[in-house]
Amino acid sequence: MEGREQQGRLCVALVSGGLDSAVTLAEARAAGFRCVAVSFEYGQRHIVELEAAGRVAKALGAVEHIVARIDIRAFGGSALTDDIAVPKDRAEEVMAGEIPVTYVPARNLIFLSYAAGVAESRGAGDIFLGVNAVDYSGYPDCRPEFIEAFAQCAGLATKAGAEGGAFRIHTPLIEMTKAEIILRGLELGVDFGLTHSCYDPDESGRACGRCDSCALRRRGFVEAGVVDPTQYSPEFR
Amino acid sequence: MEGREQQGRLCVALVSGGLDSAVTLAEARAAGFRCVAVSFEYGQRHIVELEAAGRVAKALGAVEHIVARIDIRAFGGSALTDDIAVPKDRAEEVMAGEIPVTYVPARNLIFLSYAAGVAESRGAGDIFLGVNAVDYSGYPDCRPEFIEAFAQCAGLATKAGAEGGAFRIHTPLIEMTKAEIILRGLELGVDFGLTHSCYDPDESGRACGRCDSCALRRRGFVEAGVVDPTQYSPEFR
Numbered sequence: 001m002e003g004r005e006q007q008g009r010l011c012v013a014l015v016s017g018g019l020d021s022a023v024t025l026a027e028a029r030a031a032g033f034r035c036v037a038v039s040f041e042y043g044q045r046h047i048v049e050l051e052a053a054g055r056v057a058k059a060l061g062a063v064e065h066i067v068a069r070i071d072i073r074a075f076g077g078s079a080l081t082d083d084i085a086v087p088k089d090r091a092e093e094v095m096a097g098e099i100p101v102t103y104v105p106a107r108n109l110i111f112l113s114y115a116a117g118v119a120e121s122r123g124a125g126d127i128f129l130g131v132n133a134v135d136y137s138g139y140p141d142c143r144p145e146f147i148e149a150f151a152q153c154a155g156l157a158t159k160a161g162a163e164g165g166a167f168r169i170h171t172p173l174i175e176m177t178k179a180e181i182i183l184r185g186l187e188l189g190v191d192f193g194l195t196h197s198c199y200d201p202d203e204s205g206r207a208c209g210r211c212d213s214c215a216l217r218r219r220g221f222v223e224a225g226v227v228d229p230t231q232y233s234p235e236f237r
Numbered sequence: 238m239e240g241r242e243q244q245g246r247l248c249v250a251l252v253s254g255g256l257d258s259a260v261t262l263a264e265a266r267a268a269g270f271r272c273v274a275v276s277f278e279y280g281q282r283h284i285v286e287l288e289a290a291g292r293v294a295k296a297l298g299a300v301e302h303i304v305a306r307i308d309i310r311a312f313g314g315s316a317l318t319d320d321i322a323v324p325k326d327r328a329e330e331v332m333a334g335e336i337p338v339t340y341v342p343a344r345n346l347i348f349l350s351y352a353a354g355v356a357e358s359r360g361a362g363d364i365f366l367g368v369n370a371v372d373y374s375g376y377p378d379c380r381p382e383f384i385e386a387f388a389q390c391a392g393l394a395t396k397a398g399a400e401g402g403a404f405r406i407h408t409p410l411i412e413m414t415k416a417e418i419i420l421r422g423l424e425l426g427v428d429f430g431l432t433h434s435c436y437d438p439d440e441s442g443r444a445c446g447r448c449d450s451c452a453l454r455r456r457g458f459v460e461a462g463v464v465d466p467t468q469y470s471p472e473f474r
Contacts, residue, residue: 068311074303075355106354109394113350117343118312141394149390156383157346 006063008032011126011170012119013062014111015039017052018197019217020173023181024130025060026188027172033126037062038118040111042104043073048205052196059194068114072104086200088210108141109150116154116167128170134177147171178220186226193229202233209236243300245269248363248407249356250299251348252276254289255434256454257410260418261367262297263425264409270363274299275355277348279341280310285442289433296431305351309341323437325447345378346387353391353404365407371414384408415457423463430466439470446473 198207435444
């Protein structure tokens with residue numbers, strides 16, 4: 001559906017190009033919102049993410065897609081932006097409950113803050129974010145208590161908040177498993193072939209199949225009993 | 238004093254190039270902190286600010302100066318980043334208590350979030366910010382209740398917070414008038430000739446003398462009974 005024909009309240013949806021944020025954008029559309037999709041060029045090693053974000057925003061009918069440069073690499077500290085090796089083939093027990101080297105300090109805080117700025121500039125009071133507290137329990141900024149604190153803080157930070165308005169931060173996936181997210185996405189018509197989750201894709205942009213993000217995604221498709229449309233690198237067997 | 242010779246705990250200090258953040262950095266140094274100065278290239282119309290920030294960081298002995306690009310212009314909405322005219326020659330009553338067109342949506346929220354990321358990456362738990370609730374009462378993100386909410390939120394967003402640490406956000410100027418800030422800066426040895434406050438400098442980087450920021454700064458020097466070292470444009474009489 002073309003943007004200009006849409007009705008409904010405006011929201012800001014953070015779209016990374018990954019599976020979770022695609023389902024989140026679809027949830028926002030299903031709830032009747034017109035969506036401003038926002039993606040970040042933050043010095044990530046794998047720019048193929050942003051191409052996926054553009055495809056997802058278009059396919060799901062975002063009225064606008066903002067790609068903002070925020071140079072998080074200037075402070076470093078993560079395997080996603082620096083020359084730290086992305087861990088591969090880790091067991092589930094190892095992934096769970098620890099803060100991984102792929103953690104980017106304060107990333108969701110920075111991204112949500114930017115989203116609040118976009119929302120205020122567009123007159124929107126709703127922000128959709130695809131965080132998940134089940135699969136990513138090791139990331140502090142995916143916890144519900146952080147999201148609640150942020151909504152409060154962002155209301156105080158902005159003109160809308162100063163005038164009595166407040167932001168509503170929607171995290172429809174926060175309590176869902178990856179398999180549940182995939183099944184919900186299929187219900188909503190999300191084409192997962194457009195999405196990209198891998199932390200360490202090959203030169204053609206194909207997924208490595210072995211990083212934590214690939215492992216979670218693969219397991220999600222298996223548990224959902226759904227065919228995985230991901231293009232894996234030929235080196236992954 | 239050279240960075241490598243310094244002792245003390247590390248902090249992050251946001252340095253805009255203006256008068257307030259220079260005094261704030263000096264306060265952090267006087268309190269015994271080693272300081273990572275952070276400035277933003279956010280699409281501001283007057284890049285002369287960043288040159289001033291570099292001079293201030295160096296003169297006050299910051300151990301490191303990070304200039305990060307955050308493209309706030311991508312969402313627009315302020316006379317500081319867009320082609321909206323900067324207001325001139327406004328009476329005090331007009332400036333006070335309203336949200337001016339120079340307000341950039343969620344700017345302090347975005348900047349503090351970035352500072353929290355830098356702090357976490359460097360192992361610092363303290364952030365210094367030169368906000369002021371007296372002169373800038375119209376900016377929602379200069380209010381003490383916002384600062385308190387942010388400290389809480391940033392603690393929850395980060396690894397340090399998840400492990401029981403919390404951020405301390407220092408706003409030493411928050412209750413001071415501009416004249417008090419100037420007098421305190423002089424006590425601390427700040428050279429205000431290095432700083433830049435104007436929203437609309439001329440081509441040589443000289444202050445217009447007539448925007449809200451110039452007006453507050455000029456009045457501050459008058460009230461402090463101190464010579465104003467600002468280089469004003471010859472058009473300003």
